[in-house]
Amino acid sequence: MKTIGFDSHNHDACISDALGMATDICAQQKLQFTPVRRRVLEILLHEHRAMGAYDILEVLSSEGLGSQPPVVYRALDFLVKHGLAHRIEGLNAYTACAHLDHEHVPAFLICRTCKAVAETDTGIAQGRLGQAAASAGFTIEKVVVEAEGLCPNCTGAAA
Amino acid sequence: MKTIGFDSHNHDACISDALGMATDICAQQKLQFTPVRRRVLEILLHEHRAMGAYDILEVLSSEGLGSQPPVVYRALDFLVKHGLAHRIEGLNAYTACAHLDHEHVPAFLICRTCKAVAETDTGIAQGRLGQAAASAGFTIEKVVVEAEGLCPNCTGAAA
DNA sequence: AACCGTGATGTTATAACATATCAATACGTG
DNA sequence: CACGTATTGATATGTTATAACATCACGGTT
Numbered sequence: 001m002k003t004i005g006f007d008s009h010n011h012d013a014c015i016s017d018a019l020g021m022a023t024d025i026c027a028q029q030k031l032q033f034t035p036v037r038r039r040v041l042e043i044l045l046h047e048h049r050a051m052g053a054y055d056i057l058e059v060l061s062s063e064g065l066g067s068q069p070p071v072v073y074r075a076l077d078f079l080v081k082h083g084l085a086h087r088i089e090g091l092n093a094y095t096a097c098a099h100l101d102h103e104h105v106p107a108f109l110i111c112r113t114c115k116a117v118a119e120t121d122t123g124i125a126q127g128r129l130g131q132a133a134a135s136a137g138f139t140i141e142k143v144v145v146e147a148e149g150l151c152p153n154c155t156g157a158a159a
Numbered sequence: 160m161k162t163i164g165f166d167s168h169n170h171d172a173c174i175s176d177a178l179g180m181a182t183d184i185c186a187q188q189k190l191q192f193t194p195v196r197r198r199v200l201e202i203l204l205h206e207h208r209a210m211g212a213y214d215i216l217e218v219l220s221s222e223g224l225g226s227q228p229p230v231v232y233r234a235l236d237f238l239v240k241h242g243l244a245h246r247i248e249g250l251n252a253y254t255a256c257a258h259l260d261h262e263h264v265p266a267f268l269i270c271r272t273c274k275a276v277a278e279t280d281t282g283i284a285q286g287r288l289g290q291a292a293a294s295a296g297f298t299i300e301k302v303v304v305e306a307e308g309l310c311p312n313c314t315g316a317a318a
Numbered sequence: 319a320a321c322c323g324t325g326a327t328g329t330t331a332t333a334a335c336a337t338a339t340c341a342a343t344a345c346g347t348g
Numbered sequence: 349c350a351c352g353t354a355t356t357g358a359t360a361t362g363t364t365a366t367a368a369c370a371t372c373a374c375g376g377t378t
Contacts, residue, residue: 034326053364073365089248090303092335092364107288109297120291127286129266129306132279137311138268143345144249146303147288152296154333191345193355212335226359232336251335253365 015045021100022084032038036065040075041096044085050093050116053078059132088117090146091134095119174204179242180259190241195224199234200255203244208274209252247276249305252279264302270310277310 022041026033043059044051053072061067076094079085085096087107090128099106100118121144133140161290174192181200185192203210212231220226235253238244245265258265258277266281281304292299 012216017299036327040185066328068367070329070367071327073219074327089305092251098276102172107291109292109295110301111297118291118297120288120295123285128281129268129279131265132277132307133268135269136277136279137278137314138270138306139309139314140268140306141271141308142306144303144305144307145288146248147292147299147301149296149300150298155217155296155336157296191354196358225356228336229338229358233356316378 015042018045018096018098025082025084025100031078034049036060036071037075037078039063039065040072041079044094044096045078048095048098048117049062050088050091050095051111052093056094059084075113085152086119088146089144090113090148105145107145108147108149110146110148112148113150113153115153116151116153168250174201177204177259183259184241184243184259188241189230190205195219195230196237197283198224199231200243202237203238203253205255207254207276209247209250209254209269209276211250211252227228234273244297245278248303249307250274266304268310269305269307270313271307272309272313275310275312279293 008062016067023033040056057072060072080087083097085094088108095117104121107120108117182192202215216231219231232269239246241255244253246253247267254276263280266279268277
């Protein structure tokens with residue numbers, strides 16, 4: 001499992017790879033990867049950061065792709081529903097999925113200073129939470145794991 | 160570790176125990192457990208459920224304890240800051256702490272039907288997330304673990 | 319081609335959640 | 349009682365999200 005996010009990398013390739021993979025996924029599942037949806041994912045991919053819906057809307061709006069909240073929320077719903085993006089509950093914000101190539105239970109490391117988001121994986125449902133749920137008779141459908149703190153870049157910079 | 164929440168129990172005693180413990184904690188730390196703060200905790204304790212700030216405010220307001228959002232948000236900030244209550248990120252809601260007697264990293268089982276919340280514990284920072292953080296050079300300050308699903312009562316009722 | 323169903327978009331309004339600011343009041347301590 | 353600090357009161361505003369309804373675009377059917 002690779003934890004993507006804080007390392008530097010060829011970001012243009014990273015974006016176009018992800019966009020290509022998303023295109024394939026939509027084609028396979030007969031989903032419509034419309035201009036707005038594609039553009040929203042692109043905007044999210046452009047930074048490994050969490051963005052608020054209204055931040056995204058601002059960009060869309062400046063490009064004539066839609067100017068009202070429902071436009072961006074519908075696109076985000078689509079992306080999240082189909083696993084192309086994730087919602088960061090702790091920030092009420094959204095980020096592109098960094099692991100499009102396989103099923104996963106995402107876990108996030110979120111820098112409180114620069115809002116950079118790294119996505120990793122967790123076997124949480126098999127761990128103590130899973131045990132607790134089982135013994136309580138609770139059926140887990142979805143798990144949110146988010147860690148807030150300082151990313152390597154901001155740790156040095158002494159926030 | 161006991162997972163409190165879905166079992167039936169002597170709830171009056173449960174409330175007064177928690178309230179008493181909260182009183183002690185505030186006394187020890189020289190915190191002012193004012194009427195609004197106490198009442199908000201009481202309201203949260205009354206149900207092992209997540210409540211929105213405005214739900215709580217409605218109750219307060221009907222009792223003449225304050226009618227504007229800052230009243231309830233200040234009380235909630237106080238309770239959360241001192242560990243007497245927790246914020247449920249996935250619901251933008253709040254719940255009383257069920258483990259006042261010891262330090263813990265809370266994890267929640269949240270029923271999507273009835274909003275009941277069970278609080279348990281997790282060693283998440285020592286698990287895969289901790290490893291991922293360490294290898295990424297990330298400093299974890301706070302962890303959110305929330306599982307959504309169906310509680311035992313609602314599983315049978317077939318939502 | 320005309321029709322119809324379905325999914326996506328456009329648009330307006332509003333719901334729900336949260337905070338900034340500043341004035342007024344209470345509280346413990348010297 | 350005077351002082352500083354913590355809390356409360358009050359008004360306004362900021363931020364995030366959805367309801368509701370109209371319209372458009374496309375594919376299949378007659």
